[in-house]
Amino acid sequence: MKVLENKGLLNNIGVQVVIAMVVGTLVGAMMGPTASIFAPLGSIFIHLIKMLVIPLVAVAIISGAAGLGNSSAAGKVGLLTLGFFGFTSAVAVALALFMGEVFQPGIGVDLSGVEGMFSNAYADKGDLPTFWATVLGMIPTNVFQSLNEANILQILVFCLFFGIAVSKLEKDRRDPLINGVNAIVDAMVWMINVVMKIAPLGVFGLMADAVGTFGFSALMVVFKLFVVYVVAILVYGFIFYPLMIKVFSKTSPLKFLSVMKKPQAVALSTASSMATLPVTMEVCEEELKVKNSTASFVLPLGATINMSGNAIYYGLVAIFFAQIFNVDLSMSAYMAIIITSTLGAVGQAGVPGPSFLVVAVLLSAGIPIEGLPLLFALDRIFDMIRTALNITGDAACAVIINDHIDVETKQENA
Structure with missing residues (x-):
């Protein structure tokens, strides 16, 4: 992937975004609700990113599938990627349940001042689709409508299919098409790099508005949950994933953590795996030496279905409300939480917004849901x-699979 030749700004984006987050938080805390005057800065940034992300995802998946589709490793890469995402999501839920039981974030919470926020309005949002409904929902009947509606899973399925089809053409017809698609990828990345120049302004607006609107008082009600949640994220991001990198790849875990600071900062600012995708791809290819064909396949797929951070959130929220409402969870309830959280995490699109899939997780274990508005705010x-954890998992998967395929290729050629 080609990026802007002058990468000084992009290399410093992490520092700039962190500064913008701190300043935005302070401004929001001081100004209160009036800090919403800065909200348009964040909205402009997010809209610009969304304008470019869907076309980039489409052409990147086509490029990756076309690059892998003509090799013997194509099917193996797909299976390994899906297996990695499923396994890490399940482990993430298990970690969340363990930490929830150890630290008990829902014990001793004072609800006296917030009971007015309780609501059952979300009870009808807890239905998970059946297996066949999920499969049918992934297949587009009109790919242009899917693009228009930003239906990520449908776009993913069509572009994978199309990319593999391109790889099956004769070489003299295939190569110009692949070169053209790669040129579009490079052009899209250039555009997103230009948009990233205003990222600090956008982050400042988003943070000032969020903190000014909700303040820290709402956070205090769920402060213990928030602390346990952050600790779980840190354990998974700085211990579990680096350990997997150490065991299953040739890449140094310290180098991996060092170069991931930039996409993690962008992920924190945008709250979108899709919006962070160009930066994640650049870091994986340029810094971690992941092949373009692997990165273009694994990373867009991961930004769509790899949501270990969401899985941790679902598990901890389930424990939190079970403890608040004195619900004793049986082993079958724990299994229901793990299964529903894993399926929900995989089905959660990589775009920002309230996650109503947590409703399905709570209902699966018989946990009351009326306290959810406390979290949605x-x-x-x-x-x-x-x-930030989700995109770290995407990159870890790309590194591990890239090294695994390299080893197999060398063995075949030996």
Whole structure:
């Protein structure tokens, strides 16, 4: 992937975004609700990113599928990627349940001042689709409508299919098409790099508005949950994933953590795996030496279905409300939480916004849901943190699979 030749700004984006987050938080805390005057700065940034992300995802998946489709490793890469995402999501839920039981974030919470926020309005949002409904929902009947509606899973399925089809053409017809698609990818990345120049302004607006609107008082009600949640995210991001990198790849875990600071900062600011995708791809290819064909396949797929951070959130929220409402969870309830959280995490699109799939997780274990509005007000903060973990998992998967395929290729050629 080609990026801007002058990468000084992009290399410093992490520092700039962190500064913007701190300043935005302070301004929001001081100005209160009037800090919403800065909200348009964040909205402009997010709209510009969304304008470019869907076309980039489409052409990147086509490029990756076309690059892999003509090799013997194509099917193996797909299976390994899906297996990695499913396994890490399940482990993430298990970690969340363990930490929830150890630290008990829902014990001793004072609800006297917030009971007016309780609501059952979300009870009808807890239905998970059946298996066949999920499969049918992934297949577009009109791909242009899917693009227009930003239906990520349908776009993913069509572009994978199309990319593999391109790889099956004769070489003299295939190569010009692949070169053209790669040129579009480079052009889209250039555009997003230009948009990233205003990222600090956008982050400042988003943070000032979020903190000014909700303040820290709402956070205090769920403060213990928030602390446990952050600790779980840190354990998973700085211990579990680096350990997997150490065991299953040739890449240094310290180097991996060092170069991931830039996409993690962007993920924190945008709360969107999709919006962070160009930066994640650049870091994986340029810094971690992941092949373009692997990165273009694994990373867009991961930004769509790999949501370990969401899985941790679902598990901890389930424990939190079970403890608040004195619900004793059986082993079958724990299994229901793990299964529903894993399926929900995989089905959660990589875009920012309240996650109503947590409703399905609570209902699956018989946990009351009326306290959910306490969390939805702060969903942006939770979303920012879990997105940083999600994209870390995407990159870890790309590195591990890239090294695994390299080893197999060398063995075949030996």
